[in-house]
Amino acid sequence: MVQFFFRRFFHVFPAFIGVTLLTFSLIHLIPGDPVELRAGERGIDPARHAEIKAEMGLDKPLYIQYFRYISNVFKGDLGKSYVTKKPIIEEFFTLFPATLELSFCAMIFAALFGLPAGIIAGVKRGTPFDHTIMAVSLTGYSMPIFWWGLLMILFFSVFLGWTPVSGRLSALYWIEPDTGFMLIDTLMSDEPGAFKSALSHLILPSIVLGTIPLAVIARMTRSSMLEVLKEDYVRTAKAKGLSDRRVILVHALRNAMIPVITVIGLQTGVLLAGAILTETIFAWPGVGKWILESISRRDYPAIQGGILIIATLIIFVNLGVDVLYGIINPRIRYTS
Amino acid sequence: MKRRKLVSVASIAVLFCMLAVSAQAKTLVFCSEGSPEGFTPALYTAGTTFDASSRQIFDKLSMFERGTTKIVPGLATSWDISPDGTVYTFHLRKGVKFHTTSYFKPTRDFNADDVIFSFWRQHDKNHPYHKVSGGTYEYYAGMSMPSLIKSIEKKDDYTVVFTLTKPNAPFIANMAMDFASIHSAEYANKMLVAKTPEEFDQKPIGTGPFVFVSYQKDSTIRFQAFDKYWAGKAKIDKLVFSITPDASVRYAKLKAGEAHLMPYPNPADLAAMKKDPNINLMEQEGLNVGYLAFNTKKEPFTNVKVRQALSIAINKNAILEAVFQGAGKVAKNPIPPTIWSYNDAVKDYEYNVAAAKKLLAEAGFANGFETDIWAMPVQRPYNPNAKRMAEMIQEDWSKIGVKAKIISYEWGEYLKRSMAGEHTSLLLGWTGDNGDPDNFLAVLLGCDAVGGSNRAQWCYKPFDDLIMKATQVSDQAERTKLYQQAQVAFKEQAPWVTIAHSVVFKPMSKKVVDFKIDPFGGHVFYGVDLKE
Numbered sequence: 001m002v003q004f005f006f007r008r009f010f011h012v013f014p015a016f017i018g019v020t021l022l023t024f025s026l027i028h029l030i031p032g033d034p035v036e037l038r039a040g041e042r043g044i045d046p047a048r049h050a051e052i053k054a055e056m057g058l059d060k061p062l063y064i065q066y067f068r069y070i071s072n073v074f075k076g077d078l079g080k081s082y083v084t085k086k087p088i089i090e091e092f093f094t095l096f097p098a099t100l101e102l103s104f105c106a107m108i109f110a111a112l113f114g115l116p117a118g119i120i121a122g123v124k125r126g127t128p129f130d131h132t133i134m135a136v137s138l139t140g141y142s143m144p145i146f147w148w149g150l151l152m153i154l155f156f157s158v159f160l161g162w163t164p165v166s167g168r169l170s171a172l173y174w175i176e177p178d179t180g181f182m183l184i185d186t187l188m189s190d191e192p193g194a195f196k197s198a199l200s201h202l203i204l205p206s207i208v209l210g211t212i213p214l215a216v217i218a219r220m221t222r223s224s225m226l227e228v229l230k231e232d233y234v235r236t237a238k239a240k241g242l243s244d245r246r247v248i249l250v251h252a253l254r255n256a257m258i259p260v261i262t263v264i265g266l267q268t269g270v271l272l273a274g275a276i277l278t279e280t281i282f283a284w285p286g287v288g289k290w291i292l293e294s295i296s297r298r299d300y301p302a303i304q305g306g307i308l309i310i311a312t313l314i315i316f317v318n319l320g321v322d323v324l325y326g327i328i329n330p331r332i333r334y335t336s
Numbered sequence: 337m338k339r340r341k342l343v344s345v346a347s348i349a350v351l352f353c354m355l356a357v358s359a360q361a362k363t364l365v366f367c368s369e370g371s372p373e374g375f376t377p378a379l380y381t382a383g384t385t386f387d388a389s390s391r392q393i394f395d396k397l398s399m400f401e402r403g404t405t406k407i408v409p410g411l412a413t414s415w416d417i418s419p420d421g422t423v424y425t426f427h428l429r430k431g432v433k434f435h436t437t438s439y440f441k442p443t444r445d446f447n448a449d450d451v452i453f454s455f456w457r458q459h460d461k462n463h464p465y466h467k468v469s470g471g472t473y474e475y476y477a478g479m480s481m482p483s484l485i486k487s488i489e490k491k492d493d494y495t496v497v498f499t500l501t502k503p504n505a506p507f508i509a510n511m512a513m514d515f516a517s518i519h520s521a522e523y524a525n526k527m528l529v530a531k532t533p534e535e536f537d538q539k540p541i542g543t544g545p546f547v548f549v550s551y552q553k554d555s556t557i558r559f560q561a562f563d564k565y566w567a568g569k570a571k572i573d574k575l576v577f578s579i580t581p582d583a584s585v586r587y588a589k590l591k592a593g594e595a596h597l598m599p600y601p602n603p604a605d606l607a608a609m610k611k612d613p614n615i616n617l618m619e620q621e622g623l624n625v626g627y628l629a630f631n632t633k634k635e636p637f638t639n640v641k642v643r644q645a646l647s648i649a650i651n652k653n654a655i656l657e658a659v660f661q662g663a664g665k666v667a668k669n670p671i672p673p674t675i676w677s678y679n680d681a682v683k684d685y686e687y688n689v690a691a692a693k694k695l696l697a698e699a700g701f702a703n704g705f706e707t708d709i710w711a712m713p714v715q716r717p718y719n720p721n722a723k724r725m726a727e728m729i730q731e732d733w734s735k736i737g738v739k740a741k742i743i744s745y746e747w748g749e750y751l752k753r754s755m756a757g758e759h760t761s762l763l764l765g766w767t768g769d770n771g772d773p774d775n776f777l778a779v780l781l782g783c784d785a786v787g788g789s790n791r792a793q794w795c796y797k798p799f800d801d802l803i804m805k806a807t808q809v810s811d812q813a814e815r816t817k818l819y820q821q822a823q824v825a826f827k828e829q830a831p832w833v834t835i836a837h838s839v840v841f842k843p844m845s846k847k848v849v850d851f852k853i854d855p856f857g858g859h860v861f862y863g864v865d866l867k868e
Contacts, residue, residue: 030746031745031746031748031749032746032747032748032749033748033752036748036751036752037747037748038381038474039381039474039478039751040381040751041751041764041765041766041767041789042381042474042478042789043751043755043788043789044474044477044478045477045788048477052472055470055472080470082470083373084373084374085374085379085469085470085534085537086538091553094553095553095554098555150584150585150588153585153588154588157588157592158588158591158592161592164592164594165585165588165589165592165594166580166585166588166589166594167555167556167578167580167594168555169556170594171363171365171556171576171578171594171595172363174549174550174558176550177552280581280582281582281585282585283555283578283579283580283581283582283585285552285553285554285555285579286554289554289581290554293370293371298748
């Protein structure tokens with residue numbers, strides 16, 4: 001098992017270098033100069049322009065900039081934002097808890113509804129249950145997030161007034177972040193009602209962000225269940241006279257879970273990076289929105305650093321998933 | 337007896353509730369559109385940053401009267417200008433307190449040292465704070481301060497003397513700009529001694545009407561009214577910026593009662609906002625101008641008649657309707673009507689295809705010619721959809737035989753190439769900084785700005801002489817006369833087609849009292865109140 005873990009771990013390095021190279025070259029391919037963008041219509045004196053570029057280290061050839069960047073990365077320094085002039089690591093980790101909290105809640109929502117929906121659809125194949133679940137999940141999967149988010153806001157927040165429109169906490173509560181996780185921070189504060197406010201702010205964005213993973217999980221669970229239900233051991237279990245419930249939940253589901261866990265792992269990665277639209281609609285102060293804004297401002301250190309940290313996290317989530325396979329299915333552990 | 341007791345208990349309870357309501361803090365929630373870059377205005381250029389810093393936390397020597405471009409005394413109660421216009425002596429206000437917060441307790445009142453610190457940090461490359469937070473001081477440089485200010489001296493604790501290298505009439509207006517915000521020198525020193533100078537730019541201390549409480553990145557900024565503010569405490573107790581980048585969501589927040597005021601509504605939502613009984617929709621012309629500039633150094637735009645013909649050929653009203661959807665007004669001068677010296681007597685070129693054709697034939701282009709129109713790739717207040725505008729101009733020009741190709745570049749590239757004069761004609765615009773006509777006329781049309789922000793590459797001596805003379809005299813009536821003449825010369829020569837001034841809309845809850853639209857596009861909350 002330990003050997004298996006290390007073998008997987010060494011695959012991570014080339015992926016890491018690849019990510020740095022790719023983000024670096026891609027953002028430098030986008031036309032636009034951060035100094036000129038900041039100056040806007042006002043324009044900037046060429047001498048001053050050159051001076052500022054030199055201060056930022058942008059006057060050097062690209063390969064030198066890259067080597068300088070990568071050597072700093074290995075020293076744990078991701079640079080400072082051109083816009084706020086603050087260290088990237090500090091910027092990222094003040095925002096990351098918000099993204100993590102939202103992604104976590106969205107994933108719980110997706111798994112909580114996606115798994116049972118998939119199991120029911122798989123077991124009751126061909127029935128109206130199956131058709132309804134599949135049709136709804138296809139709709140969920142194809143829903144444009146921006147439209148879906150606004151629709152939810154208009155219906156639940158403006159029309160019904162049940163949930164807050166956006167943000168993480170009502171403006172009435174003055175709570176300073178300790179952990180950055182609003183649920184924990186509000187729980188620790190002594191302001192009554194703050195926790196409830198934080199929780200209610202999470203509902204709509206979690207549903208919107210969790211809709212696509214929910215659909216993917218439901219469909220994946222269904223097809224995986226269908227395959228497993230045809231297996232010999234399921235028939236044997238049924239022949240032994242076990243209850244349907246036990247056959248499905250113990251014998252079939254455990255084997256059907258492997259592809260589902262892969263999907264959940266991949267979707268978690270997608271959520272961490274892909275919350276951009278949800279974060280923008282719900283004014284959620286997370287990293288997705290931050291990277292998006294950094295791109296439009298050509299804030300190179302923020303884009304490079306942000307993507308690098310997220311990519312590293314995704315690599316590790318997948319590593320975790322790989323290891324989890326080994327635990328669930330011993331055959332993977334021994335053969336790979 | 338029992339009933340009487342009940343009544344008295346109830347009335348005490350009611351009284352208590354009333355007291356509790358009146359004692360409840362008045363919190364105004366502003367649904368802002370983006371995050372500030374930081375809290376030291378001199379380091380940054382974005383209006384969003386100024387809203388969160390200079391417009392609430394800081395004061396300047398001179399200030400703009402709320403809702404106008406009129407200059408009034410600020411931290412300086414008065415100023416004297418030497419007869420040659422190069423020495424400005426500011427007499428400072430006494431008894432002005434700096435904010436007391438959890439991170440700084442001032443031991444002295446505001447004085448001349450604070451003024452010198454605030455400017456010298458930007459001016460002197462060897463100042464201990466010059467390089468802190470990667471300072472590049474774009475606005476200070478952009479307003480030519482490094483070459484204009486020769487020295488700043490402290491005559492006594494309450495008198496500061498600025499010596500300029502040349503007379504500059506807009507100087508007092510420049511002193512009211514955001515970059516000229518006054519910081520506490522005492523706080524700066526304290527942070528320097530503690531070896532945490534960056535903190536100075538992240539946890540601001542000013543003399544303004546609101547004290548900074550906290551900032552949660554991309555989420556919330558909190559302010560508290562400063563009870564020792566020299567002009568009297570603000571009417572609201574707490575001010576919260578709830579950062580919401582999407583305009584539809586801002587509107588939803590306003591409708592749901594989660595915010596009191598929002599900037600930059602979607603034009604498509606304006607009709608619904610006007611009908612909403614809970615929303616008060618204020619509007620005012622913006623301090624900006626959207627224009628089409630001809631490159632007057634390139635054929636055939638060297639010819640005045642061609643420029644005039646192409647100006648006449650454009651149907652501006654149609655553009656206003658299609659591109660601005662009612663949120664704009666036709667522009668006839670290069671400065672907006674909210675700026676003093678606006679010449680209302682100037683007659684605009686009226687849309688007339690036949691006359692345009694005739695004029696073009698007189699210029700020797702009876703069969704028209706081929707040209708380019710550059711369209712900006714971004715949305716700006718002065719031009720919400722440059723591509724659509726370019727298409728409409730292209731169609732108008734085709735009616736007189738001028739075939740135009742529409743070109744667009746990435747924004748940074750667009751600005752750089754147009755500054756170098758690669759275009760033949762282009763769409764662009766400008767938003768004013770200090771409410772002085774010089775900030776439009778010299779910056780955008782002066783001979784000195786050719787190769788820079790003068791996109792028409794237009795250097796016309798009679799015009800340039802007028803605007804140069806206007807910066808040398810400090811009498812506003814005389815300056816007004818000169819600028820009005822300059823606008824006439826501009827119109828005759830037609831280096832631009834002035835297209836529109838946008839109209840700024842501010843939707844707010846009916847509970848908001850006495851909000852005034854800032855002509856500079858900012859949001860000032862001192863003086864604003866909330867109804868129960």
